[in-house]
Amino acid sequence: MAVITKDTEQGSDISGRLKTVTQERVYAFSGGFPRGTDWPKKNIHTDLEFARSCGLPTRAASGAMFQGYLTELMIDLFGEEWLTYGKMSLKFIAIVDVNDTILPKAAVQAKQVQNSEAIFIMEVWCENQHGNKVTVGTAIGKV
Numbered sequence: 197m198a199v200i201t202k203d204t205e206q207g208s209d210i211s212g213r214l215k216t217v218t219q220e221r222v223y224a225f226s227g228g229f230p231r232g233t234d235w236p237k238k239n240i241h242t243d244l245e246f247a248r249s250c251g252l253p254t255r256a257a258s259g260a261m262f263q264g265y266l267t268e269l270m271i272d273l274f275g276e277e278w279l280t281y282g283k284m285s286l287k288f289i290a291i292v293d294v295n296d297t298i299l300p301k302a303a304v305q306a307k308q309v310q311n312s313e314a315i316f317i318m319e320v321w322c323e324n325q326h327g328n329k330v331t332v333g334t335a336i337g338k339v
Contacts, residue, residue, distance in 0.1 A: 200273045200339055202314040206307050212269035212300035217257050219294050225258040252291065259288035262322045262331040265300040269320070273302065274337035284320065286333035297325040302335065313338050 227236030240247040240256050247255045263286055270278045292298065299322065306317040315338045322331040 200304075200316055200337065202309070202339055204304060204307070204314075204316070206304050208304045210269070210273065210302045212265060212272065212302075215265055215298045215300075217261065217292055217294055217296045217298060221261065222255070222257050222294055225261055254291060254293045257292045257294065257296070259286070259331065262286075262288065262292070262298060262300070265298060265322060266302075266320050266331070266333075266335070269300045269302060270318075270335055270337055274316075274339060278337050282335065282337050284333060284335040286320070286331055288331050290324070290328060290330040292324060292330050298322045298330065305334070 222241055223236045226239060226241035236242045238246045240250050240252055241258050242255065244255055247253075263284070266284065266286070270282055270284065274282060300320070301323060302318045302320045304316055305319050308315045308317075315336065318335040318337065320331075320333050320335045321329045324330050
């Protein structure tokens with residue numbers, strides 16, 4: 197994976213680390229706290245019957261998981277400082293279920309050089325194993 201530098205060109209595409217959405221992760225994100233006798237809590241993320249009763253075709257893993265995958269990609273690209281100054285705006289556009297694989301991606305939309313800094317506006321998204329986007333948005337980082 198490439199790290200963003202001042203020389204990174206507009207249009208550059210970058211892929212993050214491939215992730216598999218596991219049942220354990222879904223429960224960790226959406227099972228509720230504290231863990232007790234009724235854990236995990238039944239909701240659209242953890243329980244197929246509950247999700248279907250709400251009109252969904254299957255469980256919907258929490259969008260916070262994919263936000264985390266894209267945050268990891270931004271930190272890989274811009275360093276831990278991205279947590280201080282970086283920005284991200286996302287839309288969750290498709291359902292992700294247990295055992296789906298997710299690949300976070302980014303593309304440089306624009307680059308603005310100001311004094312000694314380069315500010316990058318990134319298109320960001322996550323794709324599932326079928327190459328379909330499940331999350332889309334933008335992020336801003338600087339070097």
